[in-house]
Structure formats: C-alpha cells, structure tokens
Amino acid sequence: MILITDDSTLILAAVLVAIACRQVGRVRLPIWSIMLGGAGTALLTGSIGLIAALHAINCDIMLFLFGVFIIGAAMEESGYLTHLATRIFASQRSVKKLIFLFIFTMGAFSALLMNDTLAIIGTPIALVLARSCNISDRIFLLALAGAITTGSVASPIGNPQNLLIALSSGMANPFLTFPLYLAVPTLISCLILYYMVVRTIPQMPNSPSPIMQEAHIQDPKMAALCKISLALLILLIALRILLVSLGHTPWPGLSGIALIASLPIIIFSRQRLVILKKVDYATLVFFIALFILMAAVFESGAIQSAVTDNQILSIPLLIAGSLIISQIVSNVPFVALLIPMLIEAGAGDAMFLALAAGSTIAGNMTILGAASNIIIIQNAEHRGATITFMEFLRFGIPVTILQAVVFLTWFLIIT
Template sequence: MAVIVLAAVFLLIAVRQVGRFTIRIWQVMLGGAIAVLLTGQIALSDALRAINIDVMVFLFGMFVVGEAMVDSGYLSCEAYRLFSRAKNPDQVVLTILFAMGILSAILMNDTIAIIGTPLVLALATKWKMSKKLLLLSLAIAITTGSVMSPIGNPQNLLVAVNSGMASPFLTFAAWLIVPTVVSLFAAFIALRLFYPQEFSARAVEPDTAVPCDDSLFFLTKCSLAIIFLLAVMKIAFSLAGIQNPVSLPLIALAAAAPVLLFSPRRFSVLHAIDWPTLVFFAAMFVLMESVWESGFFQSFVDSGSIASVPFILGSSVIISQFISNVPFVALFQPMILQAGGTTAQLMALAAGSTIAGNLTILGAASNVIIIQNAEKQGETLTFFEFARVGVPVTMIQIVIYWVWLAVVTG
C-alpha cells in the first residue's frame, strides 16, 4: 500500500494538475503522508521519529536568513554594485553565472532565484540584451553553482545529513568545486553559441538607484558572517582531527539568531519564509520511511548498477524531471547506502539530481520561481526555449562530472 501511495504521489507531482485545479508539490506530498498514516502503513510514533529534525532546523534557519536578505534589499544592493563593474555583455553573463552560482552555494538556490530575477531583467534593459538569455543564465547559474556545497540546495543537504559526513563542506568542495567551475564555463560557451548576436558591443543605460532598507543591513551582514565563520570552524576542526561540535543545524540557527532576536521586523520575516517547503519535507520523511519499511525497494538493490557513477548521474537527471529531485534523493540515497555508499556515489547523486534542473523547467523549483517572477514583469521562458539550451548544457555537464569523479576515484 505504501508503494501504491508513493506511485500516486509521483504521478501527481509529474502532472501537477487535475482538471481545472493545479496542485502544489507540498500538497501532494502531505496528502501522501496522511494516506500512509490513515491506512496504517506507518505508526504515528514512527512517523514522528522519521522526520529529520536536523534537516528541518537547518532549512528553517536558512529560510529566515534568506528572507531577511531579500526583505532588506541587502543582496540586491550588493549585486547591483557588483554588476556595475561589467564592461561588456560577456562580462555581464559571466558575472551572472559565477556570482549567482557562488551565492546559491551559500544561501540556497531558491533564495537567489527570488532576488536574481528582477536583477537580471533590469540588467537586460540596461544593456539592451535579450531577457531570455539573462533569465537562462540565472537559472543555469544557481542550479549549477549550488552543486558544490552541502547547503546549496535541499537535496545536497539530504545527502550530507543522511550519510553522516564528518566534514560535508570539505567533502563537497574536494569532489565538486572543480567540475562545477568547469560546468559554469561550459554553460557560458553554450549560451554564447545559442545567442551570438547578444554579445556584440552596445550602449549602456545609466544605473538607477536601488531602494534599500538600512535597518536590516547590519543584521544580515551578521548572519552572513556567522555562516562563514562557523563553516570555516567546522572545516578547521575536521582538518585538525578534533571532534566537531559545529553541526549544519547549529550554523543555520546561529545565522538566523540576529534576525529573530533583534530585528523589529522579525514577525514579517517569519511570516514570509517558505513554510510550504518545510511541510513538504516533513511529509516526505514520513512517506519515504513508510515505503522503506515496506522492503519493496530493497529487493531491487543491485550493487553493480547502483555503484555505477554514470548510472547514478543519468538516472538522477532523468527521473528528477518527473518526481522532483528532493524526493528522488530521499528514495534513492538509502539504496545507495545499502549497496555500499561510497563518497563518489553520493557525490554523483548530489550532482546529478541538482543539474537535472538545467535540463528542463520542471527539473528544479528555482526554475519555476524565476519564470513566475519574470511573468509578473511581462517576460517568460517557454518549455522549449529553456530545453533548447538546457538539454545540451546538461549533457555536457553530465560528462564533466562523470569524468571528474572517475579521475578522483582513480
């Protein structure tokens, strides 16, 4: 019964529409969790234990920090200062790819999708460039950039926490920074090939002032500093061989503390954070635990195929288009761990499930956020406009990660 419920959930996530009604992913997952509880597939006590508190606390803390940065306009102001240094279209696109990519590795990709969309649309107007090109650049940047960090996106967080990595920042950096940088350069080349006319010299509109709320600036700077310092501390403890007291949830809560304790707008920030995603995760943990207890998928574990990095990369990219990357990782990671769970396999799972967002619009929630925000300003990307660039970019990136993981593993 649990597997039947899971199949129904995946089908509804893939379709996302029943008649005239559009169903959100978190609603589908919550319905699945309620179904396995009501049918007795998992006891309430087991369901509560299945919810990973570390993941929930980390997401809550990072959502608070991200919302405070969006609300204050701090990131927008810093981004405008950064882009004011661009001298030509090549530098504009490269700055989008690398600046937004690095930011997504620190603050999670959905946060950067929210603040980045109006920014790149304004840049397109200023530089008289294609808005579609810059929206694509943003989408590819935040998807690809988030690969190289355990806190870049929710699926990476699941990989880091559920596998019990002693030093997730070091592990992700050692295995994934190099191929991610190469992948961003490859994306730039692809964008240049698909939009060659957009890279010619052109006159530039003067910069306009960006409205900023200085009252939150100090607090958001404190939050960023805490994330950086605690991440460095975690890495230092790991390198020194000392038992690490700094956990990912602690980093997120400490970073959120300045906003929650001292901001006069703490309640508006709390109201605006992404509560549906927290509901989605809690429900997903319950449903996946029920499915795992059924023993159905354990019978399909074949260590030969599961151990194959190309298989993991390819299946992650393809299946994530239909069931979303987070539930795919939640389902597939226990199978990998049961089959041996090497670091190379886990890094392939993190990379493949993330770059799946570059293949089509449906591959990542951040793509949907970008398009929804762009449509508010009268611009959009169709499914085929996205896939025309996204498919070849993703194929190239799969090869890049495959080759690099093969090199690292010897």
C-alpha cells in the first residue's frame, strides 16, 4: 500500500479521486486536464524539478503515439479504413457471420492501429451494420467496444497501457513476447465475446437483406499514402522481429517504426495540415503529465516502500487488482503506477504481461474501464444512439469474468 507521506503522493491521491469522479458541479473534466493539473501542481510545489520533469517524459512513447495518430487521422480523413471495413462486410448475408467477422476484424485492426483509433472509426460502421440488420444499435456498439479492447491485448501497440509496458519494462522483443504469451487467450476471449454478443440478440433475423454498401474512398491520393504507411509499419515491425531473432540489435525502435511509417503522409500529402490538426493532442498531453507526476511520486520513495514481493509478484492478485482498480482510476494511470513497483520487485516478462492483460480486459467491465468506451459512446450519441452505464455493466461483468478466467488459467499453465 502507498502511504500519503508527502506532497507528491497527496497530489496523486487527489488526481486519482478526480479521475474517478470526473465531474465538478456541471462541468465534466477530461482526464487529460486532471492529469495536467496534477503534474503542474507537482512542479509548483517542488515535488519534482523542471529538469527532472523533462527527463521523466518518455520520448519514445510520445513519438510513437504521434506517428500512429498521424496514420490513424489520415486513414479516417481519406475514408480508407471505412472502405476496407465495408468491403469486408458488404457481402455478408448472415447476421451471425457478420458479427463474428466484425469482432475479429475490429480486434485485428486495433492490434495494429490502437483501440482508441478504432473507437473513432468503428462507431459509424457499427451503427450502419446494426441498422442494416434491423437489430438494436446497442448490440454492435457493445461488440465494437469489446472487440477493440480484447483484440488489443496481444499487441504491444494495441493500446496505450501495453505501449507503456513494452517500452518501460525492459522487454527485449515485445512484438514477439506479447503475442507469444497472449495470442491464444486473446483469441479465446474474442470467441467468448462473440458468444455473449449473439446471445443478447432476442430474435436473430433469418434472411437479412444485403448488409451494407461498400463505402467509397473520399481521397484516393491520401488513401494510397495510407497503404504505403501501413505497409511500412508492418514491414518495419517484421524487420525488428527478424533482427532480434537473429541476435542483432533491434532496429528501428518503436518510435522509429511509427515515425518512418508516417513519413509518406507527412511529406507527400497536400492535406498534411488537416491531418496534423486531427492528431489526438489531448492524449499526448495526458501522457506528458502522467510521466511527470509518476516520476514525482517515484522520487518520493513511496512506491519503493510499498513494494512487497509476495503481494506484487502474484499473477492472480495482479489480474484481479487490475480489473478492479482500473474501474476507478482508468487503466493507463494504474499501469503507470504499477510499472516501477514491478521493476523494483524484479518482475519478469510474465508479470508485466499479466498486468497488460488484466488492465486491458478491465475495459470490458464498465464504461469507465477504458477511454475507448467513452469515445464510442460520445461518437454514438452524436449519431442518435447510446449505451447506458447499466446496459454496459450487465453485458460487461460476465464477459470480463469469463475472459479473466481464461487469461488467469493460461498464465498458470505457462508459468
């Protein structure tokens, strides 16, 4: 347990409470602004110096996120990802097959482009599919939320907390280690999600009309650049895996992969300024503030004094704690707090991957468990649809429990 013994831990406690509440009067506070306020307070109170704060910012993570956000923004602006998705779904005439394909397609995309990106792009697709099938919008919105959360588990770049773990844990080859440990339980968890989604449909349509029309690419030139960027992203990841497998120094770094892959869009697109404006700068600010505040807490010694190997190095406790605490403070701050504790305790890859799994599938339990859930609901409400907190909870609790059992069983078998 971390005791509140100085300014930094007091600030952290206030930030976590504010994130859990997220509202002051009628004002809904975005998480990035709460974290920025905490980091600013830490600097003002002298809990961390300016130079130490600058050193605390993980430039690899910031540059990686920036590169991926550029690619995601370009794919959204050009209509390329929507075109790809509708091309996959347009020929489907079975609702069950469509839901299966939707879950696994969105899960696969999220493993490559991050779940928050898919939350933005996937919401209108989910609503079109639901209305084409003449079933509740809620069904496909729940399927989307579950798919992009679950599918992102087995990838070091599938979600922000996995990226934190991949770059901060000292993992030698995260692109191999993550799927090696997590691919099988992730696939099983996607099947569980499919089963739970299908059973929520009161009456399955027998002979649905053609599901949806193939969406046209809005900007063919930008879409062509997106194809090049995606190909570069995949090739550079494969190159890094190959070099590590052959015992060579891994190249390029994660930040290099994302930045190199985004270069065709930045250099050759005439819409580069439009794309740069669409980058999710709020998330970038959130991470900068997160690094500063967590460094202040770490400098105080509160984390080191809280570490007991028996508590922190227990996979069942780690997964269970991740599921519960992520509902209160969200998964990224929780993971940022746990990483230095695991490092101090001498944790191996399995412990960090258990943290990745537990903190990620926590997003399937409640709306507040993952930022991608909030993004989906906000986008859906702009289009006249929504999921209530209780609807999400009734669906999410059994899904999360079943998935947690799968991951826990898997870890107990392989470790």
